[in-house]
Amino acid sequence: MPDAAGGGYWQGVARALRRDPASLASGVVVLLIFALAAFAPWLAPADPYKASMLRRLLPIGSAGFPLGTDELGRDMVSRLMYGGRLSLVMGVLPVLLAFVIGTSVGLFAGYVGGRWNMAIMRVLDVFYAFPSVLLAVAVSGALGPGMSNSLIALTLVFVPQIVRVAESVTTQVRRLDYIDAARMSGAGTLSIVRVHVLGNVLGPVFVYATGLVSVCMILASGLSFLGLGVKPPEPEWGLMLNTLRSAIYVNPWVAALPGAMIFATSIAFNLLADGVRSAMDIRR
Amino acid sequence: MLGYLLRRLLYALPIALGVTLVSFTLVYIAPGDPLNAIAPADAPADVIESLKVTYGLDRPMPVRYGLWLARALHGDLGASIASGRSVAAEVMGAVGNTLRLASVAAAVGVTLGCVLGALAGYFARGWIDRFASALSVVGVSVPHYWLGLVLTIVFSIRLDWLPAMGAGPSGSGEWAWDEEHLRHLVLPAATLAVIPMGIITRTVRALVAETLSQEFVVALRARGLGSLAIFRHVARNVAPTVLAVGGLQVGYLMGGSILVETVFAWPGTGFLLNTAIFQRDIPLLQGTLLVLCLFFVALNLVVDVAQPWLDPRMARA
Numbered sequence: 001m002p003d004a005a006g007g008g009y010w011q012g013v014a015r016a017l018r019r020d021p022a023s024l025a026s027g028v029v030v031l032l033i034f035a036l037a038a039f040a041p042w043l044a045p046a047d048p049y050k051a052s053m054l055r056r057l058l059p060i061g062s063a064g065f066p067l068g069t070d071e072l073g074r075d076m077v078s079r080l081m082y083g084g085r086l087s088l089v090m091g092v093l094p095v096l097l098a099f100v101i102g103t104s105v106g107l108f109a110g111y112v113g114g115r116w117n118m119a120i121m122r123v124l125d126v127f128y129a130f131p132s133v134l135l136a137v138a139v140s141g142a143l144g145p146g147m148s149n150s151l152i153a154l155t156l157v158f159v160p161q162i163v164r165v166a167e168s169v170t171t172q173v174r175r176l177d178y179i180d181a182a183r184m185s186g187a188g189t190l191s192i193v194r195v196h197v198l199g200n201v202l203g204p205v206f207v208y209a210t211g212l213v214s215v216c217m218i219l220a221s222g223l224s225f226l227g228l229g230v231k232p233p234e235p236e237w238g239l240m241l242n243t244l245r246s247a248i249y250v251n252p253w254v255a256a257l258p259g260a261m262i263f264a265t266s267i268a269f270n271l272l273a274d275g276v277r278s279a280m281d282i283r284r
Numbered sequence: 285m286l287g288y289l290l291r292r293l294l295y296a297l298p299i300a301l302g303v304t305l306v307s308f309t310l311v312y313i314a315p316g317d318p319l320n321a322i323a324p325a326d327a328p329a330d331v332i333e334s335l336k337v338t339y340g341l342d343r344p345m346p347v348r349y350g351l352w353l354a355r356a357l358h359g360d361l362g363a364s365i366a367s368g369r370s371v372a373a374e375v376m377g378a379v380g381n382t383l384r385l386a387s388v389a390a391a392v393g394v395t396l397g398c399v400l401g402a403l404a405g406y407f408a409r410g411w412i413d414r415f416a417s418a419l420s421v422v423g424v425s426v427p428h429y430w431l432g433l434v435l436t437i438v439f440s441i442r443l444d445w446l447p448a449m450g451a452g453p454s455g456s457g458e459w460a461w462d463e464e465h466l467r468h469l470v471l472p473a474a475t476l477a478v479i480p481m482g483i484i485t486r487t488v489r490a491l492v493a494e495t496l497s498q499e500f501v502v503a504l505r506a507r508g509l510g511s512l513a514i515f516r517h518v519a520r521n522v523a524p525t526v527l528a529v530g531g532l533q534v535g536y537l538m539g540g541s542i543l544v545e546t547v548f549a550w551p552g553t554g555f556l557l558n559t560a561i562f563q564r565d566i567p568l569l570q571g572t573l574l575v576l577c578l579f580f581v582a583l584n585l586v587v588d589v590a591q592p593w594l595d596p597r598m599a600r601a
Contacts, residue, residue, distance in 0.1 A: 126302030129581050131539025138573050141561035142310050218427045222543050225429055226558065241430060245547075252437040259430025267425035274421075 016279035023275025029268040033261075037084030046075035048082040048235050057251045068254040070240065071247050076254060080261055083235040086147070087262065090229065090236070091217030091269075094151055098158035099209045105159070106166020107201060111174055111193055121167065124160040132157045136219050140228045150229040154220055158212055165208045169201045207280055210273040214266040221262045237262045285592065292588045300581050304356065307574040308349050311566045352570075361571035366563040371571035374556060379575060382545070382552030386537040389473045393480030394530045400481070401488025402522075408493045416485050423482020428540075432475040432547035439471060446470050449549040472548040476541055480533040487529050491522045524595040531587035535580040 017023045036043065052073035060068045067076035109120040127135065140153035173179065174197065182192050221238030223229040230236040232243065240258035248255045327335075336342045343351075355362070361371035397420075404416035440448035447468050495501065495518045504514050538553075545554030553572050560568035 122298070123302070125299055126306060129299050129303050129584070130306070130577055131536045131580055133536070133542060134539030134573070134576055137542055137557060137561075138310055138569070141557065141569065142313055214425055218425075221427060222429055225543065226546060228561070241433070245433065248433065248437055249441060252441055256430070256434055256437060259427055259433060262427045263425065263430060266427065267421060270421055270425045 013279045017275050020275050022271050026268040026271035033265050036081050037088055040081040044078035044081045046078045048078040057247055079235045083237045086230050086236040090220035094154035095209050095212045095216050097155045098162050102159045102162025103166045103205050106163040107170050110167040110170025127160040145228050147230050150223045166201050166205050169204050173197050173200045207277050210276050214269040217266045296585045303577045307570055311570050362567040364565055364568045366565040371567050375571050375575050378553045378556045389476035390534040390537055393477035394484050397481045397484025398488050401485040402492050404489040405492025420482040420485040423478045428475055429543040429547050432544050435471050472544055472550055476544050495521045535583045
C-alpha cells in the first residue's frame with residue numbers, strides 16, 4: 001500500500017480489506033449475521049419461544065413458516081435469528097476476554113523476563129498439553145452446565161495461546177535499542193510498555209485473535225451441542241442442533257439448519273481473518 | 285543425538301506431572317458434593333462419613349493428590365462412582381475405540397492434505413490451487429459435529445448406504461476388522477478426517493510453494509534434474525514440518541473426537557467423558573482426562589524424537 005494514499009496504519013488496512021473481494025464478501029456476511037441477530041426482536045416474524053403441538057416439525061417451505069418449525073412447533077426463522085445472539089456472544093466474548101488477559105500476561109512475562117517469564121511460560125506449557133476441545137469440555141464439564149461456565153472454559157482455552165504470541169513479540173521488542181533510548185530519556189516502565197511495546201504487540205495478537213473467533217464459535221456451539229453450554233429453552237445454534245437431532249429421521253433438513261448457520265458464520269470469520277492477516281502484512 | 289533425546293525427555297516429564305496435577309484439581313473446582321451421585325439425599329451422617337473414608341474424601345487435598353498419583357502410576361485409577369467398575373479398565377476399552385477412529389481419520393486426512401497441498405503448491409495460482417484453498421477453508425471452518433449430522437442424513441437416511449450409529453452391528457461388543465465393522469467406521473472417520481485435511485493442505489501448500497521458489501531448486505533444474513528428482517528434494521524439506529503438524533493433529537483428534545463420537549454414538553472416550561460429566565462421576569472424569577492428556581504428551585515426545593531423524597540439523601541445534 002503506497003503511503004501516498006494517505007491515512008494512518010489502520011486506514012491502510014481497511015483499504016486493503018475493501019479491495020480484496022473475499023474479505024469484502026465475508027465482511028458483508030458477518031455484518032449481515034450480526035444485524036439479523038441484533039435486530040431479531042424487530043425482524044423476527046414470530047415469537048421464538050411460542051410452542052404449538054399442532055405444528056411440530058413442519059418442513060422447509062411451509063406456509064407461514066418458510067424454514068419450518070422445530071420439535072416443539074416453534075418458528076425456525078425466528079429461532080435462528082434469536083439464536084445468533086447467544087452464539088455470536090459466545091463466539092466473540094471468550095476471545096475478547098482472552099485477548100485482554102493474554103496480552104497483559106504476555107506483556108508482563110515478556111518485559112520482566114527472567115524467572116517470572118520462565119515460571120509463567122512453563123505453567124502455560126502444561127495447558128498446551130491439553131487438546132483444546134478436551135480442555136474446554138473438561139473445564140465446563142467440571143464446572144457444570146451453563147453459559148457462564150462455558151465462557152470461563154473457553155477463555156481458559158485461548159489465554160495460553162494468546163500469551164505465547166504476546167510474550168514472543170514483547171521479548172523481541174524489549175531488546176531493541178529504542179527501548180533503551182526511551183528508558184535513558186527518563187520514561188518509566190509503565191509508559192515504555194504502554195507507548196513503545198504495546199503498539200508492536202497489539203498487531204500480531206490482533207491477527208491471531210481474529211483467527212480464533214471461528215474456532216471459538218465452533219467450540220462454544222459444540223459445548224451447547226453436548227448439553228454443557230446454554231440451557232433450553234434459550235435459542236442457541238449449538239443447542240438447537242442438539243434438540244433437533246432426534247428429528248433427523250422426520251425432517252432432516254430443518255434439523256441441519258442451525259449447523260448451517262454456525263458453518264456460514266465460522267467460514268465468514270475465517271475468510272475475514274485471512275484478509276486481515278494479509279492486509280496487515282502488506283504494511284509491515 | 286543422545287543429548288537431544290535426553291533434553292526432550294526432561295522437558296516432557298514436568299509437563300506430564302503438570303497434566304496430572306491439572307487433571308486432579310480440575311474436578312475439585314466443581315461445585316457440589318461428588319457423593320451426591322451415590323448417596324441418597326436422606327442418607328444418615330455416619331453413612332456419609334464412611335463413604336467419605338471409602339473414597340478417601342476425608343483427607344487433605346495434597347495427600348489425596350499424592351495417593352491418587354501413586355496409585356495412577358501403578359495403573360490404578362480408582363473405581364467409577366456410577367458403575368463401580370475399575371476406571372482403568374473402562375478407559376482402556378474406550379481408548380481403543382477412540383484410537384482406532386482417530387488414527388484412521390488422521391491417516392486419511394493427512395494423506396489427502398499432503399496430496400492436495402503438494403498439488404496446490406506445485407501448480408500455485410492454478411485452478412487446483414484455488415480448489416485446494418477453498419477446500420481447506422471449508423475444512424477448518426466446518427463444525428464437524430454438524431458435518432457428521434449432514435453425512436448421516438445423506439448416506440444413512442436418504443441413501444441408506446451406511447449405518448448411522450455405533451461401532452459395529454448390534455450385539456457385537458468386540459471390534460473386528462471385517463466389513464460390517466468397517467462400514468460403521470466410514471462416516472465418523474470421514475467426518476473427523478476433514479479437520480486435519482484442511483490444516484495439512486494449508487501447511488503443505490505454503491511449504492511446497494516456498495521451497496520451490498528457493499534458489500537450490502533453480503540450481504537443481506539447471507543441472508537437468510527431472511520433476512520427480514526435484515520432488516524428492518522438496519519432500520525432504522517439507523517432511524519435518526508436516527510431521528510436526530500432523531503429529532499434533534492426531535493428538536487433537538483424540539481429544540476432538542468427543543463431539544463426533546456423540547453424533548455417531550461411537551463407544552469411545554468421548555462417550556465416557558459425557559457419561560462422567562453428566563453423572564458427576566469424578567474418578568471416571570479424572571481418569572479419562574489423564575489418559576488422553578498423557579497420550580498427547582507422549583505423542584508430542586514421539587514427534588520431537590522423530591524430527592531429527594527427518595532433519596539432522598535439529599539434533600545439533
